[in-house]
Amino acid sequence: MQFKKVTHVIFDMDGLLIDSESIYDEIISEILAQFGKEYTDDCKLKVLGTTQIDTAKIVLKESQIPLTLEEFLKQFRKATQIALQNPVMMPGARELVKHLYKNEIPIAVATSSSQELMELKTKPHQDVFKLFHHIVCGSTDKEVKNGKPAPDIFLICASRFPENPDPANCLVFEDAPNGVKGASRAGMQSVMVPAPYIPQELRKNATVVLDSLKEFKPELFGLPERE
Structure with missing residues (x-):
């Protein structure tokens, strides 16, 4: 063809x-697990390819965990700095x-x-x-x-x-x-x-x-x- x-x-x-997507999945899963929530495939599909802020907004909306956008991003960024070095x-x-x-x-x-x-x-x-x-x-x-x-x-x-x-x-x-x-x-x-x-x-x-x-x-x- x-x-x-x-x-x-x-x-x-x-x-x-x-x-790096598998690393992001792990980080988001760990944040959600603090509140007894799972990072579902449906949520992953919505997040895939989006900017950092859009990712955070989608995860917060889908999971309804009690974090502000700033609190989520702070946890997310701190974890990525460690996990994404290699x-x-x-x-x-x-x-x-x-x-x-x-x-x-x-x-x-x-x-x-x-x-x-x-x-x-x-x-x-x-x-x-x-x-x-x-x-x-x-x-x-x-x-x-x-x-x-x-x-x-x-x-x-x-x-x-x-x-x-x-x-x-x-x-x-x-x-x-x-x-x-x-x-x-x-x-x-x-x-x-x-x-x-x-x-x-x-x-x-x-x-x-x-x-x-x-x-x-x-x-x-x-x-x-x-x-």
Whole structure:
């Protein structure tokens, strides 16, 4: 199957390039457990890909635990500072990024993470993250007014390439339904690598769905084939 040819590639980060979503799940589960509540798959789906503040608002609304937004964020941020110091790369991520860079395909990251947390999580993997032309952090970037599933972060990320490519020429890699929806609203094709618990109906917006980045065939989108 052939898809529309692209010239630029935008990656999500959490759960797509680095395995940090499982760490976030654990942190939120521990906060909720203090009040005898569980972090359900339904709540995880709503949270996946959102900014830090939106994550907190959704969890508080869904769980009804007696914490203010500020109290929740204080606990959440304190735990993440410890737990996210050395996350592992997702299967195939390092190889794909290096392949695109080597073949001079412009690449960037559009993450809902804050600048501070992005720097913390990527520190052990600078061999990969130094290859990106730029990284847009949705939780702290002043230009990103609305988080995923709004298209803002993807449009801003595309505009920061020197070539300012048409959104139709950009391919987005995502693990989250909110991210795929945002890419679609931005007029971009998307490759989704979802967690197993994400239901089929929430995968439908993606141009293609894969089990792992190892499966991605760049030539389908007019990109240089892997050696």
